[in-house]
Amino acid sequence: MKIPAFLLRFPHHYFSRRTCFKSVHFSSRSDFLCTGSLTPMHLCCTKQMFSLKGLKRGLCHQAAIDQQVEGLSDREQGLVDRLYSGLIEGHRACLAEAITLVESTHHRKKKVAQVLLQKVLSYHREQEKLNQGKPLAFRVGLSGPPGAGKSTFIECFGKMLTERGHKVSVLAVDPSSSTSGGSLLGDKTRMTELSRDMNAYIRPSPTRGTLGGVTRTTNEAILLCEGGGYDVVLVETVGVGQSEFAVADMVDMFILLLPPAGGDELQGIKRGIIEMADLVAINKADGDLIVPARRIQAEYVSAMKLLRKRSKVWRPKVMRISAKTGEGISDMWDKMTKFRDLVFMSGELIAKRRKQQKVWMWNLIQENMLENFRSHLAVKDKIPLLEEKVLSGVLSPGLAADLLLKAFKGGL
């Protein structure tokens, strides 16, 4: 489709008319994510603006931002400007406020948050260009069963990094709270010393919402932390559910922290998560636990040899550490930076981040679609009825799903 010249010159004019074309070409749209021009949330919200095939990249991008900005009141625009400059100047209070904003489920606040994120993304791109394309921050996922020593480790590891001049943020993802009503990570006082450190920022995930919601806000919180100058972003999760898979999809490196305990005690840990690990750290390798820690290390070394190779330049490592004594922590950081440098130099890091952006966008679409489906008037009342029929064996799940989907499509 040929784009009229006046549209290229006045994209505002074009988009403000809310012209919406039916055709949707997602593959070309994914480019916006891969180049970091848009956040997946932004693209998800404004996808009707991208339906004109072949529209120039810069034009779409700018128009999308402009339209979002245009929709804001002066007060909202003022808030975006204040949070943005505060964030870039490194004020922790602004970072905290900005994360609260992205966590909000309020319609207006969500919109304001997207404008802010968009500005932060533009800032990122500029900074990364200055940094020869190297990412501003190292995103690290940390998972492990309850009691493995995650908080003790983060405290020790975080302090070591801040002493070396790094700025560290810790985002604790705990979606268990949304299903069980209790919080595994948020309830107790954790990492007391690190939380007092001015070069560290610790944030528990929201205690409400679905895993999808938590995933979105964590991804966005990562961007904000990076905008705030944190060069190491640690995303912590309890390794007993689905959250660790979600976290593995947001980070550059995924670390599994395990206690020196055997198979039975680690039943909660899913096999799949071991396959995601770039590094397995057997913690508590001190005192009487040194011997079992060695044994567990050997077991994991042989188990991991059997796993499919995920990187051309890195073989997952298994090492022993003690978060209590600090033994092995510095060596662990050396391995982590080696990993970061190797995957960056090989191009794997950038490719991984691009892929993650796409996964993030599709997760958002999936989540939104499902939410629309469940709350749609044509379906809402039928769901419990059909669920009941499936449970009692009167209807097959396939037929029930067909009936619901038909009702949904009919109601569109």
Ligand SMILES: Nc1nc2c(ncn2[C@@H]2O[C@H](COP(=O)(O)OP(=O)(O)OP(=O)(O)O)[C@@H](O)[C@H]2O)c(=O)[nH]1
């Ligand atoms: N001996 C020894 N004990 C440790 C070490 N790291 C942690 N611990 C102990 O293990 C227990 C659990 O540590 P936490 O840091 O709270 O573990 P966690 O994984 O954060 O646990 P949750 O907060 O329940 O998820 C505490 O009693 C720690 O003192 C270590 O390196 N050596």
